Amino acid sequence: MKKKKERRSFALFLLPGFTGVCGLVLAPFADVVRRSFVTAVTQEYVGLSNYRRVFANEAFLLAVKNTVRFTAVSLPVLLTLGLLLAMLLSGLANAQIWKSVFLLPMAMPAATVAIVWRMVFAEGGFLNLALGTDIDYMETAGSFWVLVFSYVWKNLGYTVILWLAGIHSVPLDTTEAARVDGAETCRLWRSVILPQTRGSFYTIAVLSFLNTFKAFREAYLVAGAYPQESIYLLSHLFNNWFASLDVDKMAAAAVCMAGVLLIFILLFSALCLREDD
Amino acid sequence: MRDVSFVKIRRRIRHFLRELARTVLLAVPACFMLAPAALLLSGSVMSGLELSDAFAPILGNAEGYIRWNLLPDYPTFAHYGKLLFYTPQFFTVFWNSVKIAALILGLQLLVSVPSAWAFAVYRFRFSRALFVIYVVLMLMPFQVTMLSQYLVLSKLNVMDTHWALILPAAFSTFPVFLVYRGFREIPKGLLEAARIDGAGEFAIFTRIGLPLASGGILAAGVLGFLEYWNMIEQPLAFLRTRALWPLSLYLPSDLEGQEGSAFAASVIILIPALFVFLLGRDHLERGIVTSALKE
Known part of the structure; x- marks a missing residue:
């Protein structure tokens, strides 16, 4: 096909979608980048002063700290648990029912989950009943662990499916060969199968990382806009700055967040791409 | 002879124990996954008195712990009745x-399928670069x-209307990605052959592309529905008028005296999501796996 014609067809098919993406996402984000360097009211150029204000803001620092801590704790837990369950499932001929059960939390709207978490974690709730204690987990530093639990609960099925797909994509002949060579099950997993799922590991990690931002939903519905301070996340901060229309601070924070995520995503895709292209 | 059968029995016992351990290990997390739905269901048919009694320790109105009968003493559909027949706000929010x-x-369907086709079929340096931006x-x-x-929504004058939620989501690039994967599986030769036979680019899209896109479209649909049925951040930020709120924000934060309707509402919120989930299980799974494929 001729180059010129190819380009024209590409443009025609893409045009409707691209107009929207440009108009609703790219162009306004460029405007946000501009706004991050000016004052909200007078539109005067102020250099990095908005960024300085953001980084001096206590709520921002708390939110960053909590978000990093939340991610650093919940991601490894989620990935390990997901892998273990996927390993258990991979040997089963009919894993469909288990997979559906594990995916069920994904279908449960945050609104319905919030009420259950209250029954479990309140002072007179199931958890205290089981442990014989009386701690209101939502009002203490324990709320952090409630959020970790909630996140893992919600995303575990997703992760198991991804790990399973990774495990199943390992060519059968390599595992057969290892078995013929007398490798024990343990050895087989450690030296043959797991190393080959490294590519999956990166993708699962990125997708799960991006889902950590959605943990805000349960946190918000259970604890409101100003929760116990150990679960005050970046999402809360954006939400509250938005409510008070702190445009210049929000702009600077959004640009920082986009920058950090962009670096993270590009780094990740560089790691993955090297393997196949 | 006896030695052989002894070895056989031992092997069988070991196999049985291993399977038992596997099932137990899987069943423990599975219980956690199922329990919330069971709690919601039982709460929604529990009589008001029993419910407020059970709930008092949660709301801090009584000492002690929550008492919960998964099978309520006096089951009733009264909460559903009240919610469906005497709470017009609930209907508004549901719709x-x-x-x-x-x-x-x-809208996503209209927008994302042609975009995905553009990226999948016409590949040159610029289109690949643009696709990276989409991802x-x-x-x-x-x-x-x-x-x-x-900023853009207030310029378009759609703040505090449903379009404030619909427009940005309609141009989400996630479904483009999912449908794109389906299109990439079409062999290049097939398209070339159609071109040699004189088919126009649009005809190739409708005749060859669209039928093959259904898998990706369904996957995007199931994942998308679960996502948009559960929208919290967007309506919270962009809708001030409570009458416009979606179901996900309907439940009151103060449950006192309304436990019954809160449970019934939760179950009703859950039903469509569950329905889509069960019908689209396979597409959902494929969508998840597709979303992780690297390009």
């Missing part, structure tokens, strides 16, 4: 959610684009 989700998914956008959380969306 808000239906309308928002349906419009988003419909990056797909991965950005709402908080990053919240302010820019607000």
